[in-house]
Amino acid sequence: MGGLVFGGSGSATGGAGGSRLVRPEYEVCSSTFNRYVIGNAHLKILAENCFEWVEGPVWMGDAGCLLFSDIPNNRICRWTEETGVSTYRCPSNYANGHTRDRQGRLISCEHGTRRVTRTEHDGSITVVADQFEGRKLNSPNDVVVKSDGSIWFTDPHYGIATDYEGYRSEQELSCNVYRVDPTDGAMEAVATDFQCPNGLAFSPDESLLYISDTGAAYDPSAERHIRVFDVVDGCSLRRGDVFHKVDVGVSDGIRLDSDGNVWSSAGDGVHCISPQGKLLGKILVPEKVSNLCFGGRAKHVLFMTGFTSVYSIVVNRSGVQWP
Ligand code: MG
Numbered sequence: 001m002g003g004l005v006f007g008g009s010g011s012a013t014g015g016a017g018g019s020r021l022v023r024p025e026y027e028v029c030s031s032t033f034n035r036y037v038i039g040n041a042h043l044k045i046l047a048e049n050c051f052e053w054v055e056g057p058v059w060m061g062d063a064g065c066l067l068f069s070d071i072p073n074n075r076i077c078r079w080t081e082e083t084g085v086s087t088y089r090c091p092s093n094y095a096n097g098h099t100r101d102r103q104g105r106l107i108s109c110e111h112g113t114r115r116v117t118r119t120e121h122d123g124s125i126t127v128v129a130d131q132f133e134g135r136k137l138n139s140p141n142d143v144v145v146k147s148d149g150s151i152w153f154t155d156p157h158y159g160i161a162t163d164y165e166g167y168r169s170e171q172e173l174s175c176n177v178y179r180v181d182p183t184d185g186a187m188e189a190v191a192t193d194f195q196c197p198n199g200l201a202f203s204p205d206e207s208l209l210y211i212s213d214t215g216a217a218y219d220p221s222a223e224r225h226i227r228v229f230d231v232v233d234g235c236s237l238r239r240g241d242v243f244h245k246v247d248v249g250v251s252d253g254i255r256l257d258s259d260g261n262v263w264s265s266a267g268d269g270v271h272c273i274s275p276q277g278k279l280l281g282k283i284l285v286p287e288k289v290s291n292l293c294f295g296g297r298a299k300h301v302l303f304m305t306g307f308t309s310v311y312s313i314v315v316n317r318s319g320v321q322w323p
Contacts, residue, residue: 018047018084019044019045019046019047019084020044020045020048021042021043021044021045022042022043022044022045023042023043024037024041024042024043024283024284024313025283025284026281026282026283026284027281027282027284028281029278029279029280029281029282030274030278030279030280030281032274032280032281033272033280033281034281035316036261036272036280036281036315036316036317037281037283037315037316038314038315038316041313041314041315042313043283043285043311043312043313044311044312044313045309045310045311046066046079046084046085046303046309046310046311046312047077047079047084047085047309047310048308048309048310049308049309050085050308050309051070051073051077051307051308051309051310052070052071052072052073052308053070053071053072053165053290053307053308054068054069054070054071054077054290054305054306054307054308054309054310055068055069055071055096055097055252055253055290055291055305056068056069056095056096056097056098056108056109056142056253056291056305057098057253057291057292057293057303057304057305057310058098058099058100058106058293059293059294059295059296059299059303059321060100060106061295062104064080064081065078065079065080066078066079066080066293066295066303066310067079067088067098067106068098068303068305068310069092069095069096069097069098071094071095071096071111071165072094072164072165073090074090074091074092074093074094074112075087075088075089075090075091075092076088076089076090076092076095076098076108079310085310091112092108092110092112093110093111093112093113093115094110094111094112094159094165094166094167095108095109095110095111096109096110096111096139096140096141096142096159096165097109097140097141097142097143097153097199097253097291098143099143099144099145099321100145101118101145101149101151102145102147102149103121104121105118105119105120105121106118106119107119107128107143107145107151108143109139109140109141109142109143109153110140111139111140111158111159111160111165111166111167112159112166112167113130114130114136114137114138114139114140114159114160114166114169115127115128115129115130115137115140116128116129116130116137116140116143116151116153116180128151128180128185129151129153129178129180129187132173132176132178132187132189135172135173136172136173137155137173138155138156138157138159138160138171138172138173138175139155139156139157139158139159139160139166140153140154140155141153141154141155141156141158141159141197141198142154142198142199142200142253142291143200144200144201144202144321146202146206146234147206148182148234149182150179150180150181150182150234150235151179151180151182152177152178152179152180152190152200152209153177153178153180153200154175154176154177154178154194154197154198154199154200154211155173155175155176155177155178155197156175156194156196156197156198156214157171157175157196158196158217161218174192175194175195175196175197176189176190176191176192176194176197177189177190177191177192177194177197177200177211177237178190179235179236181235188235188236190235190236190237191211191229191237191240193240194211194213194215194223195213195215195222195223196213196214196215196217196218196222196223197211197212197213198211198212198213198214198250198251198252198253199211199212199251199252199253199254199264199265199291200212200254201254201255201256201262201321202231202256202320203256203260203275204256204258204259204260204320206231206234207230207231208228208229208230208231209228209229209231209237210226210227210228210229210243210254210256210262211226211227211229211240212225212226212227212250212251212252212253212254212264213225213226213227214250214251214252216250217250217252224245224246224249224250224251225242225243225244225245225246225251226242226243226244226245226246226251226254226262226264226273227240227241227242227243228240228241228243228277243262243273243277244262244264244273244277244278244279246264246266246267246271247266247279248266248267248268249265249266249267249268249288250265250266250267251264251265251266251271252265252289252290252291253265253289253290253291253292253293253305254292255292255293255294255319255320255321256319256320256321257294257317257318257319257320258317258318258319258320259275259317260275261273261274261275261280261317262274262275263292263302265289265290265291265292265304266282266288266289267288267289268282268284268285268288269282269283269284269285269289269304270282270283270285270289270292270302270304283302283304283313283315285304285306285311286306286309287306287307287308287309288306288307289304289305289306289311290305290306290307291304291305292304292305293319293321294318294319294320294321295319296314298318299318299319299320299321300314300315300316300317300318300319301313301314301315302314302315302319
């Protein structure tokens with residue numbers, strides 16, 4: 001699946017906060033994608049070769065920083081334009097995905113403690129979820145908060161399968177997707193037929209929920225697609241058709257823009273997929289991309305976590321995640 005590749009002169013110059021600027025390479029599969037990229041925009045390598053496996057980027061607009069997880073090094077890092085990278089929290093309990101709720105609080109998935117937590121404004125930690133029907137969660141991976149305050153997260157087994165990014169432990173539950181009610185904290189398994197549910201994101205009107213399955217991360221014959229569900233009455237899921245299957249790697253993290261396009265991480269960068277499930281184009285990145293988020297003044301900066309480095313690029317779309 002391909003198309004025209006352009007850009008990529010390989011030139012590099014110094015950037016703010018120690019970043020390095022590279023001419024980006026795009027793969028255009030639809031002329032629509034030409035309107036989504038900006039010719040003068042550089043691929044910024046914000047920090048490189050100083051991480052083990054980075055994941056879970058979340059834009060903290062009011063603080064002007066990006067947080068992300070360096071999972072095997074058991075830390076959450078912080079990046080700002082002015083100061084570059086510093087440690088935000090260590091140990092992080094092998095945290096993976098993050099998001100923010102409507103009060104701006106950080107919601108985090110932790111492999112090591114097999115739980116989802118909320119960091120309160122005073123810095124204290126509240127446990128959102130750590131078990132279901134009396135059994136420990138596996139290793140929550142990624143999380144999203146709906147506008148009603150409900151917290152939806154995926155629970156594959158990656159963090160307990162080895163000692164690499166958590167603690168190797170016995171699996172007590174299937175790899176499900178859960179919803180935590182905003183009023184009483186009640187938890188419900190809303191999808192139970194995944195191999196390894198991973199990234200998840202709502203459509204702009206929250207009528208759809210996209211969830212990736214990265215079963216193929218360990219088993220090449222397993223699933224590597226994004227499914228789309230109807231959100232029923234704001235609290236349950238129906239259907240779950242296959243929406244798109246990336247052609248390189250897996251769709252670990254996904255985010256949507258305000259037009260309903262799905263931006264997915266992949267083995268060769270970030271893929272932009274139309275609401276109809278058609279690949280529009282790719283931003284090619286020098287290494288596998290694990291996750292992404294929109295940030296910056298107008299949610300027009302795409303931040304991407306790769307294997308060992310963190311990248312950003314300005315695009316001509318705006319992300320819908322809040323805040
Ligand atoms: Mg993930």
